[in-house]
Amino acid sequence: MPLLDDEAYARQRDADDPLAALRERFYVPDGMIYLDGNSLGLLSRDGEASVMRTLEQWKRLGVGGWSQADPPWYYQGEDLGRLMAPLVGAASEEVVATGATTVNLHALVATFYRPKRKRNRIIATALDFPSDVYALAGQLELHRRDPAVDLVLIPSRDGRMIEEADIIAAFDDTVALALLPSVLYRSGQMLDMERLTSTAHEHGIIVGFDCAHSIGAVPHSFDDWDVDFAFWCGYKYLNGGPGGVAGLYVNRRHFDCVPLLRGWWGSDKDRQFDMAHAFVPATGAGRWQISTTNVLGSAALGGALQIFAEVGIDAVRDKSLALTDYLIALLDEMADPSYSYIAGTPRDHARRGGHVAVEHVEGARIAKALKARGVIPDFRPPNVIRLAPIALYTSFHEVWQAAQHLKAIIDNAEHLRFPLERDLIA
Numbered sequence: 288m289p290l291l292d293d294e295a296y297a298r299q300r301d302a303d304d305p306l307a308a309l310r311e312r313f314y315v316p317d318g319m320i321y322l323d324g325n326s327l328g329l330l331s332r333d334g335e336a337s338v339m340r341t342l343e344q345w346k347r348l349g350v351g352g353w354s355q356a357d358p359p360w361y362y363q364g365e366d367l368g369r370l371m372a373p374l375v376g377a378a379s380e381e382v383v384a385t386g387a388t389t390v391n392l393h394a395l396v397a398t399f400y401r402p403k404r405k406r407n408r409i410i411a412t413a414l415d416f417p418s419d420v421y422a423l424a425g426q427l428e429l430h431r432r433d434p435a436v437d438l439v440l441i442p443s444r445d446g447r448m449i450e451e452a453d454i455i456a457a458f459d460d461t462v463a464l465a466l467l468p469s470v471l472y473r474s475g476q477m478l479d480m481e482r483l484t485s486t487a488h489e490h491g492i493i494v495g496f497d498c499a500h501s502i503g504a505v506p507h508s509f510d511d512w513d514v515d516f517a518f519w520c521g522y523k524y525l526n527g528g529p530g531g532v533a534g535l536y537v538n539r540r541h542f543d544c545v546p547l548l549r550g551w552w553g554s555d556k557d558r559q560f561d562m563a564h565a566f567v568p569a570t571g572a573g574r575w576q577i578s579t580t581n582v583l584g585s586a587a588l589g590g591a592l593q594i595f596a597e598v599g600i601d602a603v604r605d606k607s608l609a610l611t612d613y614l615i616a617l618l619d620e621m622a623d624p625s626y627s628y629i630a631g632t633p634r635d636h637a638r639r640g641g642h643v644a645v646e647h648v649e650g651a652r653i654a655k656a657l658k659a660r661g662v663i664p665d666f667r668p669p670n671v672i673r674l675a676p677i678a679l680y681t682s683f684h685e686v687w688q689a690a691q692h693l694k695a696i697i698d699n700a701e702h703l704r705f706p707l708e709r710d711l712i713a
């Protein structure tokens with residue numbers, strides 16, 4: 288039987304799913320099929336409890352919370368770093384929760400982009416998230432380099448994917464740094480981080496990864512792969528809350544580097560309140576912190592990370608792949624000319640992140656029609672509807688229902704009722 292006609296199959300998959308019960312630990316909005324956790328993850332009950340506990344401590348302890356809260360706020364960046372380290376295959380002291388994604392990019396690139404003689408260029412990709420490109424251009428300008436010359440954006444052959452071979456072909460002794468996405472934000476393609484890292488190192492190039500779209504969805508082995516640095520946000524698959532605290536990784540090989548974008552929160556914790564003007568950095572990645580930890584903002588992430596600690600990222604990845612396999616199979620059944628949906632995401636597990644890019648020429652309007660039906664995707668121009676079934680809270684039955692809605696929208700020409708322009712926040 289075609290999967291589209293087989294609701295019982297979806298129900299059975301849920302009955303067999305070892306992670307199904309975790310959904311109860313999240314606030315899944317009533318009447319919604321929420322497939323946008325790759326943009327903003329949902330609030331977990333653990334996260335909520337952690338925020339409420341923090342508010343209570345603030346109420347009771349005031350400034351004393353820095354040392355007397357349980358656990359003390361002073362070490363929160365390091366504590367959350369310890370919880371995130373298993374998600375990226377790193378030691379605790381190589382990871383810290385701090386800042387925000389683009390800010391952390393700046394902090395790390397300010398340290399690791401060291402142009403020297405003819406080694407001046409930075410490699411990124413033509414499909415990168417715009418903020419990364421803005422930040423890299425700014426970093427080059429800080430060094431009085433011209434981004435039009437020294438920022439090399441590896442082109443895509445098909446507008447969806449970036450071939451590792453094309454990146455590698457650009458590695459030479461004019462390149463100082465490669466800053467690459469782990470998973471492309473639009474198509475969901477995952478790059479081979481291990482291969483890119485080892486090849487870059489053969490050419491003497493430092494490598495960093497933007498893991499905004501892989502953290503909490505995909506396991507990483509940064510230490511084994513010998514990645515130099517990485518950063519990510521806390522608000523997508525990690526469910527840390529809107530604009531919540533982000534994370535960064537620095538390989539312990541670089542613990543002798545002193546950050547150039549430094550601030551007092553990167554101090555050795557025992558010395559920070561000496562108030563001396565000489566900066567004494569923390570021993571690990573904590574030294575890349577700049578400002579006072581956002582304690583309330585980090586609390587939700589701390590709660591949500593407990594769930595990952597219980598379940599483990601491998602189980603999350605297994606379910607995520609099962610969900611996206613299922614969604615892709617449903618889309619394949621709708622690939623005939625009447626529906627024209629194309630899954631523009633790699634089939635190969637090794638090349639797939641956590642979401643599926645559904646391509647359709649009418650993507651913008653179909654995304655609106657989905658929202659009107661209570662299915663929450665997002666839209667990325669020119670033609671991609673991103674659907675992210677999240678391992679911790681999306682059911683197989685919801686994926687099946689989302690496919691029914693996609694089918695019905697075309698059957699009823701519903702999308703034609705919506706304006707062509709994208710929404711302000713798509």
Ligand SMILES: Cc1ncc(COP(=O)(O)O)c(C=O)c1O
Pocket residue numbers: 387388389390416418419468472497499500520
């Ligand atoms: C891949 C990627 N990089 C960077 C960013 C920028 O994140 P922030 O606004 O937290 O700096 C985003 C935001 O969605 C993203 O998806």
